Amino acid sequence: MTGKTFSSVWLREPRKATSPGRSREEIVRAAVELLNEEGLSGLSMRKLGAKLSAGATSLYWYVANKDELLELVYDEVWGEMMVPDPDEVGWREAVSVLAHSMRQVILSHPWSAELIGRLPALGPNALHVANEMRGMFKQAGFTGADTDYAIATLTAFIFGMTIPEIAWNAKSGAAQLDVEQMRSMVVQVFERYPHMREGYELSRVEDPRVVREVAFDFGLVSVLDGLERRLPT
Incomplete structure (x- = not known):
């Protein structure tokens, strides 16, 4: 067959x-x-x-x-993503710039999130990014299949942080939510969950876009720290 x-x-x-x-x-x-x-x-x-x-x-x-x-x-x-040369800026800086750029490009074209994993990425731009990303991790010291595992870990983080953000932006933008009313309801829901209430109170005074950007950077640094620890000493 x-x-x-x-x-x-x-x-x-x-x-x-x-x-x-x-x-x-x-x-x-x-x-x-x-x-x-x-x-x-x-x-x-x-x-x-x-x-x-x-x-x-x-x-x-x-x-x-x-x-x-x-x-x-x-x-x-x-083709809109920034791909720095790791020989010039070091592998971690190159990966970090690419990761932030990838997130921003997907956010700028929300429809592209629906195509991730759905279509083959065989075009020259996608292959260039994939090739250079592999070079970044090889320069770091990853070898063999570990190189691909490191790339998969990074892209899973980027997509995992970005795609839900796009979904939320689409929903809240379409519904034109009343922010104050939504916050009042969230406070009521969290009343019985003190740890959740504490986290919400800490973040509610900040611009949500800033919070998401800081959260992305925090997670990215943590991912790179973890990957770096797996390298041979």
Whole structure:
């Protein structure tokens, strides 16, 4: 029994533009703009064609289907991430800058969080980030499979901290929550849980965005400290 054939837009050469001013790069830029405005549910070949003043069918010259278009825009997002040279700044600083940049890029394109793990990351930008990240951990002293385990630990932390934040932002933004009313209810809920109430009281005076940024940095430093301790002495 044979499985489903694997395919990717990155496994073939891009087709040349069929008209002046039209290119795959132009289509990708327009798709990213549409996704930033309307999210994944708002993207369709018809809407994209209208945005480009072109018929939806003409877009299929460049991509076979919507999933291939999503592969292209997903890779475009990876191209926005900062990838420092560990030879210049050291492996920990390079990893830290990349981690913060990865978080900010995903937050800037919330729809991209829904594509993580769903699509193959085989584009040049994603492969560049993955290759350089591996080089950072190899420079640190990781070898063999431990290098991949370290990368998996880092990315799990980044995605685990960032994706719920996107989900919360989407929910609270859509519902336009009354902040004071929400805080009053939270205080009531925490009344029987003193440790939770203490933590909430400590954080409620701060800007939530600052709290999340500090929490991310605290966790990142802790992850890197833990990984560093696993290196051979």
